[in-house]
Amino acid sequence: VPEVLDRKLLFVTGKGGVGKSTAAAALALLAAQRGKKTLVVEIDAKGNLADFFEAGPTNYTPREIQPNLWAMSMDTEASLQEYLRLQMRLPAIARIGPLARAFEFVATAAPGVREILTVGKPVWEVREGNYDLVVVDAPATGHIVGQLAAPQAINELVHVGLIRQQTGWLIEILGDTRITGLVIVTTPEEMPVNETIELAARVEDETDVTLAGIIVNRVLPELFGRQEEEVFEELRQPAAVGALNSAAGGPAEPVLEAARLAVTMRRTRAGHIERLRTSVDASIPLLYVPYLFVRAHGFRTTRQVAEALSAELGY
Amino acid sequence: MAPKRRKDDDRATSLEHLLAAKEIAIVCGSGGVGKTTTAAAAAAMAAASLGGKVLVVTVDPARRLANALGLEGFGNVEKPVPAEAFKEAGVEPRGELWAAMLDTKESWDALVNMHAPDRATAQRILENPLYQNVSGRFVQSHDYIAMERLYEIHTSGDYDLIVVDTPPTRNAIDFLEAPERMADFFSSRFLRWLTAPARSRVINFATRPFYQVADRILGTQFLQDISEFFLNFQTMYDGFVERARAVDRLLHDRRSTFIVVSTLEDVPVREAEFFIDALAERKFHLGALVLNKVLPGYFLDPGATRVAQRLCADGPEVAHHVEELTTNPPQVPAVLREIGESFLNFQVVAKREQEQRAELAHVPDVVASVPYFETDIYDLGGLLNLGRQIWGEK
Numbered sequence: 001v002p003e004v005l006d007r008k009l010l011f012v013t014g015k016g017g018v019g020k021s022t023a024a025a026a027l028a029l030l031a032a033q034r035g036k037k038t039l040v041v042e043i044d045a046k047g048n049l050a051d052f053f054e055a056g057p058t059n060y061t062p063r064e065i066q067p068n069l070w071a072m073s074m075d076t077e078a079s080l081q082e083y084l085r086l087q088m089r090l091p092a093i094a095r096i097g098p099l100a101r102a103f104e105f106v107a108t109a110a111p112g113v114r115e116i117l118t119v120g121k122p123v124w125e126v127r128e129g130n131y132d133l134v135v136v137d138a139p140a141t142g143h144i145v146g147q148l149a150a151p152q153a154i155n156e157l158v159h160v161g162l163i164r165q166q167t168g169w170l171i172e173i174l175g176d177t178r179i180t181g182l183v184i185v186t187t188p189e190e191m192p193v194n195e196t197i198e199l200a201a202r203v204e205d206e207t208d209v210t211l212a213g214i215i216v217n218r219v220l221p222e223l224f225g226r227q228e229e230e231v232f233e234e235l236r237q238p239a240a241v242g243a244l245n246s247a248a249g250g251p252a253e254p255v256l257e258a259a260r261l262a263v264t265m266r267r268t269r270a271g272h273i274e275r276l277r278t279s280v281d282a283s284i285p286l287l288y289v290p291y292l293f294v295r296a297h298g299f300r301t302t303r304q305v306a307e308a309l310s311a312e313l314g315y
Numbered sequence: 316m317a318p319k320r321r322k323d324d325d326r327a328t329s330l331e332h333l334l335a336a337k338e339i340a341i342v343c344g345s346g347g348v349g350k351t352t353t354a355a356a357a358a359a360m361a362a363a364s365l366g367g368k369v370l371v372v373t374v375d376p377a378r379r380l381a382n383a384l385g386l387e388g389f390g391n392v393e394k395p396v397p398a399e400a401f402k403e404a405g406v407e408p409r410g411e412l413w414a415a416m417l418d419t420k421e422s423w424d425a426l427v428n429m430h431a432p433d434r435a436t437a438q439r440i441l442e443n444p445l446y447q448n449v450s451g452r453f454v455q456s457h458d459y460i461a462m463e464r465l466y467e468i469h470t471s472g473d474y475d476l477i478v479v480d481t482p483p484t485r486n487a488i489d490f491l492e493a494p495e496r497m498a499d500f501f502s503s504r505f506l507r508w509l510t511a512p513a514r515s516r517v518i519n520f521a522t523r524p525f526y527q528v529a530d531r532i533l534g535t536q537f538l539q540d541i542s543e544f545f546l547n548f549q550t551m552y553d554g555f556v557e558r559a560r561a562v563d564r565l566l567h568d569r570r571s572t573f574i575v576v577s578t579l580e581d582v583p584v585r586e587a588e589f590f591i592d593a594l595a596e597r598k599f600h601l602g603a604l605v606l607n608k609v610l611p612g613y614f615l616d617p618g619a620t621r622v623a624q625r626l627c628a629d630g631p632e633v634a635h636h637v638e639e640l641t642t643n644p645p646q647v648p649a650v651l652r653e654i655g656e657s658f659l660n661f662q663v664v665a666k667r668e669q670e671q672r673a674e675l676a677h678v679p680d681v682v683a684s685v686p687y688f689e690t691d692i693y694d695l696g697g698l699l700n701l702g703r704q705i706w707g708e709k
Binding site: 015016017018048140142157190191192223224227228230231232234235237239240243244246247248249250251252253254255256257258259261262264265268293294295297 | 345346347348379445482540578580581582583611613614616618619621622623625626632633635636637640641642643646647649650651653654655657658660661663664666667687690691
């Protein structure tokens with residue numbers, strides 16, 4: 001399996017709320033910091049990619065937001081326009097007026113057309129060699145398979161026409177392990193881990209894309225070693241709590257209870273990490289990002305996650 | 316007079332009162348906030364304490380949830396949760412709890428069979444190669460079918476309360492507009508244009524540019540496949556449009572309410588806020604806000620904070636007073652420091668959550684907070700424990 005950042009095209013997905021966009025932003029930032037000319041593409045129309053870089057809104061035209069790092073947001077209509085101009089060589093007259101509405105309709109009626117435009121743009125950037133690495137902040141786990149499988153689906157449904165000609169190189173690049181990889185972001189919780197395991201299997205069965213790695217986000221620190229934990233249990237006995245209250249000059253119970261909560265949460269989560277490790281192919285790297293006890297969101301967090309990933313990748 | 320505590324203000328009315336007065340509760344929010352569990356917990360509480368026949372409809376539940384409900388698994392057809400599951404949880408339910416899962420493909424098939432003018436047309440549609448793609452990947456097909464199933468179940472009159480867990484969508488409001496969008500789609504001029512050649516074999520002036528572009532992109536054969544498919548599909552037009560409007564009316568009915576679920580993390584909160592505004596704008600009834608995975612209030616306690624700070628700063632000094640109560644005195648200073656640091660670490664998160672909570676501008680009358688799930692929920696007892704947190708019981 002090639003190293004995550006040695007590929008040229010990374011799709012980053014994950015269940016809602018696990019920090020998918022932060023991870024995508026951090027991977028892109030790390031690559032840029034390491035001297036790769038990097039493009040990060042936001043696919044969901046949430047428009048908050050910029051928040052992860054404190055960089056102001058992004059649009060369809062890539063913009064350099066950090067040294068070596070360009071950012072853009074997907075816009076299927078703009079993608080269609082560009083596609084018609086560059087690939088279909090359609091005259092400008094055909095691209096105005098009711099075409100946008102007609103496209104909306106065809107995209108709704110013909111499965112895969114919208115997806116192929118969305119996936120097609122980043123793949124095209126890779127094909128043209130415009131960047132060393134393209135990182136796609138892809139849709140959540142529920143939608144990613146449909147998107148990555150779209151070129152194949154189109155291939156099966158459409159037998160002639162220009163779209164059909166395009167799917168060839170799309171499939172080739174998406175299926176090349178040295179070039180393209182999927183990164184699944186998860187947290188060590190039950191549902192995200194379940195979805196990650198299911199998605200890993202589906203991606204293998206239903207798409208040409210290979211899994212490049214799994215980022216396990218928000219891993220809680222181990223509070224105590226074994227001996228320390230025994231001491232902790234002794235400190236929770238009523239006599240010790242009383243002594244602590246007077247020695248510390250305040251209520252020690254909530255502080256002890258908080259530590260117990262942290263230990264329990266850590267233990268539950270360790271079980272989910274173990275389940276994940278044994279359920280996916282051993283060759284798939286798991287990259288651990290610690291839980292960040294920070295106030296900030298935004299670029300500060302992106303940098304911290306990038307640092308954690310850098311350490312995990314042995315840089 | 317002592318000032319009324321904030322907690323009581325939050326529960327001016329309770330989820331119990333809300334669900335006692337409604338027939339449909341739609342649970343929504345962004346992914347990963349515990350929507351499915353919240354829906355199941357609310358339904359279980361309603362069955363246990365309000366009585367009647369309560370159904371929870373979920374989308375793609377964890378196997379664990381099925382197990383928690385005492386079911387081997389459940390599908391499109393509703394199944395009763397066995398009474399033993401309640402007995403094991405030590406609860407004598409007043410009513411019945413039923414569960415169903417949304418199977419998109421199966422629901423679409425049922426819809427086609429219902430709306431197609433005859434068996435042969437239904438068969439042609441079901442066998443069309445495009446159909447599987449359309450039913451499975453149609454834009455917002457999950458959203459539409461969820462609302463459609465809800466309508467069907469509600470009109471069956473089998474249940475006193477239906478709690479619906481909504482599908483994860485890219486955009487939280489998509490499913491609200493799904494019925495309308497579906498009606499628009501079937502009545503759109505483009506669909507008529509697309510199917511026109513198959514009917515009349517005449518491409519008129521207005522449709523020619525569209526066909527020229529579409530033909531170059533997709534090829535004639537594919538266009539014909541599409542038009543044949545939609546020509547068949549269009550036979551269901553009236554049924555579909557009428558149905559989509561009925562679904563929309565039902566969602567707006569006073570017997571329906573929406574429960575927004577969120578955590579106090581940045582992104583889910585912003586989505587919850589957006590969703591609350593969207594509901595108001597569309598004149599849907601916002602019944603409750605459930606805040607999940609909230610850190611316990613003691614993290615904000617000033618006295619506890621001082622203790623934690625003391626443990627970090629003077630661990631060895633404090634240790635001196637307690638180490639004889641342990642079997643391993645040399646470890647005590649390090650343990651105390653860890654405890655103090657951990658508290659202060661989580662306090663940062665708790666403060667951030669408190670701020671997010673304060674920033675939620677428009678909130679419904681019912682706001683319930685659920686403390687952090689320390690462990691996963693494995694049985695109905697666990698669901699009911701969670702349910703009690705949001706129900707309004709002490």
